[in-house]
Amino acid sequence: MCGNKSHHMVQHWNLSFLIQCQSNCDHNYKISFFQLTTVEECDQLPVTLIGWRFANYDDITNGKLGIKYLVDVIGQIVNVTNIQTFANIVKKLTVLLRNSENKRLSCTLFGSYDETLNDYVKNQNNTNVIFVAQFCRTSHWKEVWSVSNAFNCSKVFLNSPHGEVVEFRASFVLSTYCLLLMVLSFLFQGGDSVNHEPLLISH
Numbered sequence: 001m002c003g004n005k006s007h008h009m010v011q012h013w014n015l016s017f018l019i020q021c022q023s024n025c026d027h028n029y030k031i032s033f034f035q036l037t038t039v040e041e042c043d044q045l046p047v048t049l050i051g052w053r054f055a056n057y058d059d060i061t062n063g064k065l066g067i068k069y070l071v072d073v074i075g076q077i078v079n080v081t082n083i084q085t086f087a088n089i090v091k092k093l094t095v096l097l098r099n100s101e102n103k104r105l106s107c108t109l110f111g112s113y114d115e116t117l118n119d120y121v122k123n124q125n126n127t128n129v130i131f132v133a134q135f136c137r138t139s140h141w142k143e144v145w146s147v148s149n150a151f152n153c154s155k156v157f158l159n160s161p162h163g164e165v166v167e168f169r170a171s172f173v174l175s176t177y178c179l180l181l182m183v184l185s186f187l188f189q190g191g192d193s194v195n196h197e198p199l200l201i202s203h
Contacts (some may be wrong), residue, residue: 009042039088052134052164057103061145070135072155073107073147074168075116077129079176080121083114090105094201097131100171107133113149113156120158128172130165 010033018030056072058064065071075097083093091115095107109117121129134155136147149156159165 007042008039011038011040052132054163054164057099057101057105059146060105061103062143063140065138067138067140070137070150071147072132072134073097073105073136074165075105075107076132076172077131078104078122080118083118093117095131099119100168106144107131107136108146108148109133109156110149111151117156117158118126124159128169130169130172132157132160132165 010031012034014032014034015029016032018028052072052074054074055065057073057075060071060073069087076099077095078098079096081094083091085091091114092108092110095109095117097105097107099105133147133149134157135150135153137150138145138147157165
């Protein structure tokens with residue numbers, strides 16, 4: 001088996017069309033191994049070869065994507081629940097995410113992610129943490145759509161240096177700045193209704 005953070009080169013493999021009814025992703029092709037297929041360790045691959053395809057929050061929360069395919073999600077962490085333990089074995093925590101449009105999405109993490117993420121967030125001194133989860137499964141519970149890790153399949157990235165994360169952080173700051181300008185403009189024009197919910201300004 002390949003290590004969790006190792007890099008490998010695969011030779012002598014086949015590319016063919018993927019039968020969608022037998023798949024949990026929406027890719028059009030699949031890679032097949034043969035008896036002559038070889039897998040060898042190699043140098044670290046470029047960080048640009050991640051292959052994220054971030055799902056739209058609305059497509060998840062309105063059930064458009066359903067539960068058939070695994071998805072990638074990105075968002076700023078706005079809340080993290082306490083770690084819960086079931087049967088003294090399974091641990092989980094839930095992360096509340098928001099995108100640059102201030103829409104929210106709940107992501108539940110099971111297994112080894114919980115303590116790592118919890119410690120990381122606490123050590124960030126309340127600064128923004130951009131969360132990426134790759135290969136999540138969607139779920140529908142009590143009329144609410146959310147995502148969760150697919151155990152050994154999913155990967156989680158926190159404040160990753162990848163270009164997609166840098167672009168997301170920049171768009172998040174810009175959208176928040178525009179919202180602030182709108183609020184200030186309303187107040188200076190003598191608006192008589194003020195929303196007292198705290199306004200978080202991203203840096």
